Amino acid sequence: MNWKSAIKEFKNYLQLERSLAGNSIEAYIHDVDKLQQYLELSGKNVLPEAVSSGDLLDFLQYIGELGMSAQSQARILSGIKSFYRYLLMEDIIKNDPSHLLESPKLGRKLPDTLSLPEIDELLLAIDLSTPEGARNRAIIETLYSSGLRVSELVELKLTNVYTDIGFLRVTGKGNKERLVPIGRDALKYLNIYIEQIRCHVPVKKEFENYVFLNRRGGKLSRVMVFMIIKELAERIGLQKSISPHTFRHSFATHLIEGGADLRAVQEMLGHESITTTEIYTHLDRDYLKQIIKDYHPRS
Incomplete structure (x- = not known):
């Protein structure tokens, strides 16, 4: 059974047999649609009855890495579970791939850490x-x-790339700003992109100040960054499941393992209670820059 037919019959079931309200039905259908879109986007062109529990775990990790809250993930999983219970009830599948899946916990497991050789291989x-x-x-x-x-x-x-001092001004959660050091190699490739590549892109109105653009001159999406990294991992045959957050986790892990001060790393990551005015009350800018120089593997 193809996805279109399966979703249509699932919708009929929700309407006729479960007599759900219209909004509830649409929510269930959107949940299944998200799964289908993910499978297409990731190149897993499988029919509904061929989806495995591993595929569903990958899907949950995908939506989590896109920034979706644990509560939202749990609600989507509930819709997916209802869909597969329906397929099982109709004898379209023999085993429910969602049966053993648990709702995401509030404290999600961090993704794998990459070693420096793995990062170099990706680059x-x-x-x-x-x-x-x-x-x-x-x-x-x-x-x-x-x-x-x-x-x-x-x-x-x-306007928030300060090449002369080697810092970026970023806006994190809760619209809190912070200054973050950027290493020598990263600044080199960032400047190459800005000065030699980006200047030739026909930028769309309202996106003139964004650093990273897609080929049509619009702002790069989070999903696109996710897919760029997935494709690179596949290209080198990396067995780990990685995402943009993997590099953030690796950044912190490598600095701490190398001996960096935990408070400095916390400041650079922009964890809670750090605001623009407080950011250098205890740790000055030169010290943060020295931490990157001394302990970052690619500094």
């Missing part, structure tokens, strides 16, 4: 002869060098 897999390759190299270098969230990366502005 070397990028084709720097193309405009997209030069941009992607700058993206990966920036994520790993400064520990940015993917939302902070795609919102980064040209």
Whole structure:
């Protein structure tokens, strides 16, 4: 059974047999639609009855890495479970792949950490002869060098790149701003992208100040960054499941393992209670920059 038919019959079941309200039915259908879209986007062109529990786990991780809250993930999982209970009841499937899946906990497990050789291998897999390759190299270098969230990366502005002092001004959760050091290599590739590649992109109105653009001149989306990283991982045969957040986690882990001060790393990550006015009350800018220089593997 194809997805269109399965979703249509599931909708009929919700309407006729369960007599759910219209809004509830649409919510269930949207949940299944999201799963289908993910499977298409990730190249897993499987029919509803061929979806495995592993596919569903990958889907949950995907929506979590896009920034969706644990509560939202749990609600979507509930819709997916209802869909597969229906398929089981109709004898379309013999085993329910969602049966053993648990709702995400509020404290989600951090993604795998990459080793420095793995990061180097990912970077070397990028084709720097193309405009997209030069941009992607700058993206990966920036994520790993400064520990940015993917939302902070795609919102980064040209006017907030301070090349002369080697810092980025980023806007994190709760619209809190912070200054983050950027390593020498990352700054090099960021400047190459801005000065040699981005300047040739026909930028759409309202996106003139965004650093990272898609080929049509619009702001790069979080999903696109996610897919860039997934494609690179597949290209080198990396067995770990990685996302933009993997580089943020690796950034922190490598600094701490190397001996960096925990407070300095916390400041750079922009964890709660750090605001623009407080950010350098205890740790000055030169000290943060020295932490990157002394302890970051690609400094």
